[in-house]
Structure formats: structure tokens, C-alpha cells
Amino acid sequence: xxxxxxxxxxxxFSRYLEKNVGDPGLLPGTIAREAEAIQELGALLSxxxxxxxxxxxxxxxxxxxxxxxxxxxKKNGREVIVSEAAHFSFDKAARLLDLELIKxxxxxxYTIDTRAARARITSRTIALIGIAGSTPLGTVDPxxxxxxxxxxxxxxLHVDAAFGGFVIPFARELGRRVAAFDFSIPKVDSIxxxxxxxxxxxxxxxGILFRDRKLAESIKVPVPYLAGGExxxxxxxxxxxxxxxxxxxxxxxHLGREGYRAxxxxxxxxxxxxxxxxxxxxxxxxxxxxxxxxxxxxSTLVPPEELARRLRAYGWAVSLxxxxxxxxxxxxxxxxxxxxxxxx
Ligand code: PLP
Numbered sequence: 001x002x003x004x005x006x007x008x009x010x011x012x013f014s015r016y017l018e019k020n021v022g023d024p025g026l027l028p029g030t031i032a033r034e035a036e037a038i039q040e041l042g043a044l045l046s047x048x049x050x051x052x053x054x055x056x057x058x059x060x061x062x063x064x065x066x067x068x069x070x071x072x073x074k075k076n077g078r079e080v081i082v083s084e085a086a087h088f089s090f091d092k093a094a095r096l097l098d099l100e101l102i103k104x105x106x107x108x109x110y111t112i113d114t115r116a117a118r119a120r121i122t123s124r125t126i127a128l129i130g131i132a133g134s135t136p137l138g139t140v141d142p143x144x145x146x147x148x149x150x151x152x153x154x155x156x157l158h159v160d161a162a163f164g165g166f167v168i169p170f171a172r173e174l175g176r177r178v179a180a181f182d183f184s185i186p187k188v189d190s191i192x193x194x195x196x197x198x199x200x201x202x203x204x205x206x207g208i209l210f211r212d213r214k215l216a217e218s219i220k221v222p223v224p225y226l227a228g229g230e231x232x233x234x235x236x237x238x239x240x241x242x243x244x245x246x247x248x249x250x251x252x253x254h255l256g257r258e259g260y261r262a263x264x265x266x267x268x269x270x271x272x273x274x275x276x277x278x279x280x281x282x283x284x285x286x287x288x289x290x291x292x293x294x295x296x297x298x299s300t301l302v303p304p305e306e307l308a309r310r311l312r313a314y315g316w317a318v319s320l321x322x323x324x325x326x327x328x329x330x331x332x333x334x335x336x337x338x339x340x341x342x343x344x
Pocket of ligand 1: 056057058059060062087089133134135160161162163194206
């Protein structure tokens, strides 16, 4: 998920190690750069006026989103609907926030089964989550359909584009067929997008963007002793890396849309190549035609752990997702598929 950071991000990061944006009064310049970086990310996600923060990663971003969802709902319910492909950060968020995750099945294309999601909405439901670039397979949920459900039932809608946020906009520009997922869909309330994944910046750098400033305000905690006693902060961490904020800001300016597009083009071409080579190996099964630059493969010959171990010897690091990929959905949208004995 995380590449070697771009040299520009490394250089900027290493020059500002002491900067702590957890004390906004001390660093107005860095705070202004953060706002500009958020504006750039907002523009990428079809909403330049979005409000948010550069945080420690996708986990923190997802926690903040569910916190905002909980605040919005007041005390009316605590259930959050997400698919089986959700990143485990949602399990953490739910436990921390005393929410209940309702996990619904995947369809044959490994995206959330929106009919199953609809069936699980109750008076206790407060939010729906769409995934734009799932961790196992890079699949993109039908966020437009989720938005319709969210509007109908007045639910919060968060999109986890931690991985896909820096890929999908460019993949679409390059003519790839990828579903809409961002603030162009009116009901989307917040989006996670991680500069330390396909944004090619340094660890730690995640991004949380809210459509409406009020959502971000709702999770702020007053801090009486910093910035002249006039500040309130929303992030989970207190002391926060200004170096990563500046690295994100600088890299976005350095690469521009063209730079990111060129990287995504190369990644997708490599993905196509890998897909075609896997198709040529009889003992390997491609789980789905890759949507983004993540490829899911099952082996009929070698157990996944063994496959991962052997690939590691060649310098390949693969993730194991047996439980998720073993799932077969009862949904009518599902294509008939035999249960996979093993998958990596
Ligand atoms: N969301 C998705 C879709 C992810 O793939 C990941 C990490 O791989 C996360 C959230 C969590 O991100 P982080 O590890 O930066 O906290």
C-alpha cells in the first residue's frame, strides 16, 4: 500500500521535523499550508471547499468520520453499515466509539450488496460506508446507490478512499471505467484519502475531508492552553507532524495532476500486464478483473501462506485475504462461482 516516498516529500519532511501542528498558534504558516493541501485534495475529490485535516493515516481518518457520524446522529442509534471488505480500522473505530458495525455481503464483483445493505437499515442505523479501493481487491462500491439509500433514510455517508482517492480520479481521466465515488455525489459527507499510500508522500499522512465544516466542528475539543486559549482541535492525536503536512503540500504542488496521472497510468499498465500473465497460468485464478492497481489471485496448487512465503523470496510482498475472498454472496447480482479453496 505504501510506496517509497517521493524524494521531494522525503526532503521536505526531513527539514521540518520539529514542527508540531498540534499547537496551531505557533505555526500559522504550516496551518495555512495544511488548508491549501486540503483544498487541493478537495478539488481532486470534486469539492475544493471541503474542510479537513492531514492526519496520521487512514485509520485515524476513518475514526474521525465515524465520530462525526455519531455526533450528527446525537443519541439516535449506533449501527453503521459496511461491507465485508471493509478495512479493520472500522472495527477499531466502532469499538472506540461504542458503535455496532453491521457487515453486509459482497456481490460477485466484490462490492457491497446494496440490497443487503437496504435490508439491514433500521431505526438504529446512523451511517453507511462505501469503499473506493478496497484493501483486498481495489474494488469500488456503488457509492451513488449508497447515497440514494443514505438520502432516503437520512444517514451519514462516509467513503473510505484511503487507497483509491489518489488513483480513481486519474484512472477515470485515463478512460478507465471506474464508478463515481467522491463529493460529486451530493450525499457524500466525508472521504478518507491517504497521501501516504498512492499519494506517494511520507508516513504518517492520511487525509480526512468533510463536505461541511459543521461536521468537522462537531468533533472538536476545546483546548484552553494553546494558541491563546482560542483553539479547538479535532484530530485524535494532539502533537501532530507538521513535517508530513508540509511534505504533502509540497509534493502535490511538485507533481501536479499530470505527475500523479503519469504514475497511475504506469501502475495500471503494470496491473494489466500482471493480470494477463496470471491468466496464462492454469493453476492461478484471477478473482476479479482489476479495477485499480490491486490484483487478487487464488491458487489451486499452493496454500496462500505458502504462495506468499515463496513470493517473498523473490522480493514480492503479498497480502492474505482468505476469509474475505472465501465469501460467496447470495445476492442476485452474484455470478455463480465455486468456493475458493485458498486465495492470496
Ligand atoms: N482504508 C483502507 C481502504 C486501507 O486499505 C487502509 C490501509 O491499508 C486503511 C483504511 C488504514 O490506513 P492506515 O494503515 O494508514 O491507518
